[in-house]
Amino acid sequence: MVVDQTPAAPSPRSVKPAGSARSRSLDGCETCRRRHAKCDETRPSCRMCERAGLVCEQYGIRLVFDSGESHGSRCRRPLFTEDCRQQMSEQLVASLNPDNVNTVLSRLDGDCESREQASDHRSFSACLGPFGAFRIIHPEPEPGLVSTDNLAVNSAPPILDENPESGLDLALEDAFASDPLLDCLFGNLDVEGLGDFSTQNFFYAAMPVAEGEGFSSPSPSLASSLLLGPSTSSSLQLSSPFLSAPSLQSAPAVTNRAPPDAPFLLSVYKHEVVPLFSPIQSRKNPWETLFVSSAMETLARLTMGETVAATQMAIFSAILATGAFAQRGASATRSSANHWGGQAEALATEAQSHLQRALKDASSRVKKVKYKDILIALLCIHTVSACQGSAERVRRCLLDCENWVRWRGLPKPRKSRKVRLLHHCYVYLRIFHESTSVLPAGPPDRECDPASPAAVGGSLAASRAFRLRQWEGRLDQRMEELKEPHQGENDLHLEIPGRWESTMYPQVFGLPEPPLFLLSQVTRLANERDLAAAGSGSPLDFQQFHLRARSLERCIAAWRPPPPLGVSGDDAGADEDERENARRSVQLSTLLHPALLLFFYRRVYDIDPTILQAQARQVRDALADAAEVTAPVVWAAFLAACEALDPALQSWFARWFEAAAQRCGVGGVAHALTVVRLVWERQRQRTGNASWPQVLREEGISLYYI
Template sequence: MDDPLRLAEATDTSTSRTRSFGGCGTCRARHIKCDETRPTCTTCEVYNLVCDGYHRRIFFDEEDDGKARYRQVLFTDEEREQMNGLMTKEVPFRRAIAVLTGIENECEAAESSAEIDIFRGPFGAFKLVTKELADQEVIHIPRTTSPFPDFANPESFQLPDWLETSSLFADYETQVSPMESPGPAQDYQLAAHRQGTDANSILNLSDTSILQDASLLLKHYANNYIPSLTPFRHTKTPWHILFLPNAKNTLASIAIGEQVDAANLTIFFGTLSISAQNLHHHTSGQKWSTHANDLKERAQENARIVLNHALDRPKRFKYKSIIMAMLTMAQTSMTDGSWDQIDHYLLEAEKIIRLRGLPKPSKSRKLRLLHHCYSYMRIFHESVSFSSTRLNLQRTIRDAVEKSGVIVRGTDPSSFRLIPWEDLDEKFREIKTREQGENDLLLAGPGKWPATMYPEIFGVPETWLNLLSQVIRLANEKETAESADEPTLSLKDFLRRAKALETYILRWEYSNNLVTTSSGLQIMEVDWIMLETMQSALHHALAIYFYRRIHDVDPVVLQPKVQKVKEYLFACKQICESGGGFLDGWMWPAFIAGCEALDPTLQEAFTAWFEFSSRHTKKGH
């Protein structure tokens, strides 16, 4: 005998069905199931019927009869694809904020009595003719609607006439605009306890000017600035994992009135300053530049507190927060070209890393991400900056490390000086231990480290960065020998090392094995053409850098390689124009090759490329 409960379940299953409202006109009129195949359905073909196609249907409720109403898709898939294509063609995704800001600036500049009718692609601003709420006028939408726009024709993409006189948006002008001009510097009331007192900073929230613009700036930082720092489009970068969440958490703490320490405030204000400075380069006017300077001043004020107490016992600030604060300040200084400040923050970060970071017996993934970001930034900066104040700062770091008595296995020297090696090829074939890989902060020792994160973060093999580090170190030895009475490196050793580096650089080939990273993360959206173009440009630029700094050869000899770098740069320009985005990794080869260009035509080409990059890069400088 059958179970009644099972019979009831079987009955419910047999009678249940799914309802679809996307069928063709013929099937819907015949009340049969349509397979919704386009342009004509298969059901009509089987029954030899004329398929009525798929039409837009709009239901207008005249009275509430208690019957259910269903929503119809107004446009076909093809029409929606055409609409999306038109919108992205008119305004690329990464330029949307700049376009909106430009519209906002034009509206602010217009007189209050002037008519406003501004359109930039799919975005626009116009002045509504509103009516008093007491009129309670109801807008009736006619049954016979106007023809839908042809999304393949931009001229037909217009607002319907009835919207321009609608009272649906009567209270729109009373809302606070997210693009509102930032308040003056004195609006930010920041009272910090100086050295000798508590190391926390207190933020006075008597006004909300910070909160009004912080959301916009953080969104711009995430969507427009971070993509320039890495060629990968995943959300596992250090900026997605560490910097951006920290800034958001700080904003949330400020919003609810919690006390925030100076390290987190440094990261927060520095991040907002970077975003505002970047936004200034995409818009007209000076308001975002002024805002960026105000935010940077507040970040610097908190950074001084952090540095005064970074090595205190007991610890006042978390180690990761301190390093993030110093890296943020270095990045902030890069956006406005303050080179001496970059030196200061990077070298202070190095001192803290060597005294608090490298001695840690176990380094987490987040910690190693921060150390990789520091090393990448420091090596590139060391290759192009020749500040006279750096030597004194480096001596201070060395003395502080030596006096502390901290001994770390596998650590590199605290300045860019050579370490002994005989056979460079053999040295590069060696596999570094975990201690060597984690503690060789500035890549003083050649070798391979399987757990390296440089390819995963920046798309650059560690071998290439190691070669650049070796060239910088050998060049420093050469300069020391030229200025000192007794050189630290004999001429024979110098020529031997120079020959080994030259051979390895010319024969070096970048690795394409970047899909599976050390963390096991599968990077699915990498633009391999863009990545290979960038690495090829870096390779030729490294050769130019080697010959100029080590052998000081005549630039005439280097013109073929300069021309090669130019070709790769203009190839990346085409990629950028097609929506691939602009990368920070192209700036170094452009600078190195552009400095050596002799032909006026070649110089003009580099000038044009830098002008192009300043318009399209997510960074300001």
């Protein structure tokens, strides 16, 4: 059947302006193409043919599918007839048991496994329906060469009870006629020598079977046989240069520099640790796009035996150490926990060593070190330090992050999206860490580590204490003002009130920026109060302190979480993942609102805990709906548990902390529960101030989060 197509509607060719480049068209009519004339392609007859008084031969399709008539090189014909293809399809369907395909594959696996156990040094083949498996044991080859010329051929009997019809008329000699492509590929195919070329033999070519094997079954398909090379005794001979390679060169050995457990630990980090950073599940979160991608690239390069830069090695080792710590927490036996704990400590030490070499390279200015890579490495080391339970290392790492950001990050006139993502991650960790860091701030380090960002930058830019920033006007009015782009990017610790449209906290952490700003401001005001109580002096007098406290109290009380999903009407076209992330964001904001009030009244006013029981129960109710164990969740649970006075409420919080510590496997949750129990013990003894800030100061304890 010859296929032809002629458009019905005329579409005259548009006239191109003079001086334009000459275009070449392949859609001209047959007459103009034969005359090598420029066809204007007017339908149904071109104007060139009309002017010349010729018959326009229309616009025929030159690619024709035809199984009968010969059209020379313009034809493309099927290799097999319709009856042949129909019988081959029926043979494939009949060869497979109508039962579940998985049952057939399981039987095939079991057959192969039993034969391998029975004879480890013999070749065998097994086949069920169209599924085949085989193993060939070659003699010891010469170094560098694997010969495939001496493969024995054993004809295979049919595998079906009912034999399909044989003797199909394939008419291969007609298929090869006047077709250069098929003649090139299959021109030397001996059709006469094939004899009765049935569909059974077409799908299953004979494969070697070891001597003495007590069974005979068909081998895999013809395509599998071609991959092994042509057989010397087979009548099917192919002369294509792509299929007749006499030998294969063995690949040279490559030294794998990656640790043996690296793929497993990287998988643990990606699937078990990354969800602890944020309740928002997205493929574009910074840990997937920056942290995990860097570690996967390093793993690939180490597997290929390449040398990796110190910065990438620091990221890679820190991520593996975090995965090992998480695996230690999830271990069911002591021996397994000790094994993964030893690996985690060794990888953490290695990560610290690589980071020191990377910072020395950055200070020498000889080697170019990327700003993002150093910041990623510092954030990864922070996570490792939190898993180790070292509060001092967590604090030091956050200060190093600030030094690096102030020295290399903030001076950038234009900050990329990845840079801003990393800045958001640092500020998020720093704000929650400073909110519960009530220990007196010591003087700046006199002897700075030469391999720290402080030494690289030339001065210690970070300060332990969050101090107040002077700004004019009422806080509630300033909160509604719009920040300039440079103000929003460079407001590192959320000191300036106002709205920043390009904030990434909702997309990364599921939190709007206002509660983080209020948390930062309450922490600063509380630090001023502590300095004044310690006699260190504060720039605020009593009236200024009172005005600032009243402003913050009104803003916290007036702030409301975003409306639940389905109320605003903006989520009509959202998919299931967006709806789930929006639901988690609402839950997190609902949890933070009473926790902010608890934090304000305890840190700024230090009121009696009996007045705060309603807020503690609100946090309890919100925690019952929160499935994720992230830094804001642990922070809110800690504040509410410390203020709980009812024994039943205390017991509920204790069970929550124990379940959360077992679920996430990070030591910071168990550490927070230890502090909570100390506060409860002080409340029962009724000795002195039983507030959590006082207990942390007296015991010299600092909390940390991931």
